Amino acid sequence: MLRYVLNESDVGAVRFGISPLCELGLSLRAVMVPAGFPLQLPWLRRTEDARADLDLEVLQALIDERLWTPDFLNPRPASPLTRIDDEFAALEALPIEVFLADLLAVHGRIPEPLSGPPRAAFRRVIRALRELWTATFEPYWPRMRTVLEADVVYRGRQIAQNGLSTMLNGISHTVDYADGVVAVRLRDPEDRLQPIDGNGLTLMPTMFTRRASAPVGDGPPMLMYPARGQGALWETEPVANPAALAGILGETRAKLLAALGDPASSTELGVRFGVTTSAVNQHLRALRDAGLLVGTRSGRSVLYLRSELGSALLAGRSA
Incomplete structure (x- = not known):
């Protein structure tokens, strides 16, 4: 531990x-x-x-x-x-x-x-x-990085909406946070207690760990944890798409709007839906200009997320 x-x-x-x-x-x-x-x-x-x-x-x-x-x-x-x-x-x-x-x-x-x-x-x-x-x-x-960046954005939203404790307790089934202590259940039988002492704690999403892990030695405090959305990296994703909404927006834009409950980049969306990145960008700009999406820059990528108006349109679709 x-x-x-x-x-x-x-x-x-x-x-x-x-x-x-x-x-x-x-x-x-x-x-x-x-x-x-x-x-x-x-x-x-x-x-x-x-x-x-x-x-x-x-x-x-x-x-x-x-x-x-x-x-x-x-x-x-x-x-x-x-x-x-x-x-x-x-x-x-x-x-x-x-x-x-x-x-x-x-x-x-x-x-x-x-x-x-x-x-x-x-x-x-x-x-x-x-x-x-x-x-x-x-x-x-570029594909891998979009997944990692989207995870960081998601965790940041968790902190803003529900606090640091909720975020830390959700990054891995082997991590628990309470009373100022981040406990990580490692396979190493040795118990280690490491104060942060002003050095900061770095959290790093990765696609190549099944549980939270940490440096072997007593280096700078850091936790590596499984990134969300890995399954979307390589597979195209069919999304339910009622004819009424598709009739208004078009089939591709309706799929994108339905999928953007969590932030994603145009590169990631192109992989998920089997559409070229340039085509995805055109659709995303149209949805954003209509107020159905919001975009925020994260590093070299722009991550898109459904707006309140976009969510309301989806809710009306299913009513």
Whole structure:
């Protein structure tokens, strides 16, 4: 059990972040145990051929049988706008002794593929991770990021509407929050009590964890939790669409309006409904101009949400 202790000032320093490098490292869980990540099976199928050409020996050495990854793969993101190039640059500047210590913390030893000269092993790890990113993440990262950003927006709305406690108690079935203590039920049998002490608590949605997880060591306070909406990333989504509403708005716009009870970007919606992003953008602009949607910028994306007027129109549809 890990317990993060928040005082009054710490409560105001809970923030969200997105880390491309962390997603990259955690994706090795799905590669090793595909059955444990059914929502990511489409990604595994699409990248199967590309992964065959990677340095799998080194990549597999970065994760153990408990599906733990070393802390150098779990950087605390500076913001929701973190770029993979910046994270790779920071990783390359990592002291070699930290690289070795993080491997030991996970494996209890240096894995055989990395047991040679430490600096050569470190360079091999960097190269393998860069190739993994280029082959399996770069083509799909815009889609993945929209899901993660939408989760952050949703959690922010929860805080605004119902408070921090409701949000924290809803991010994972293995997280409980009460009386200033965030309790995380980890598979690690060791009990850890870690005061935040003004360092802030970073919450990070990810598509490659089934329960909340945290850094292995006593690094900066951070929780990684399962992002909402992962199932919508790869599959098209049929939405019930009564003829009366479709007759007014058109079939595609009626589907979009019905789906936007939770915020989403045009990229995500295009994937869900099998429509090109440019076409989705045209429909979204028309719905927004009519007052049926509102849009807010989140990083490089605009997230859309049904307005009160749009919800009223839907309610009238079903009356």
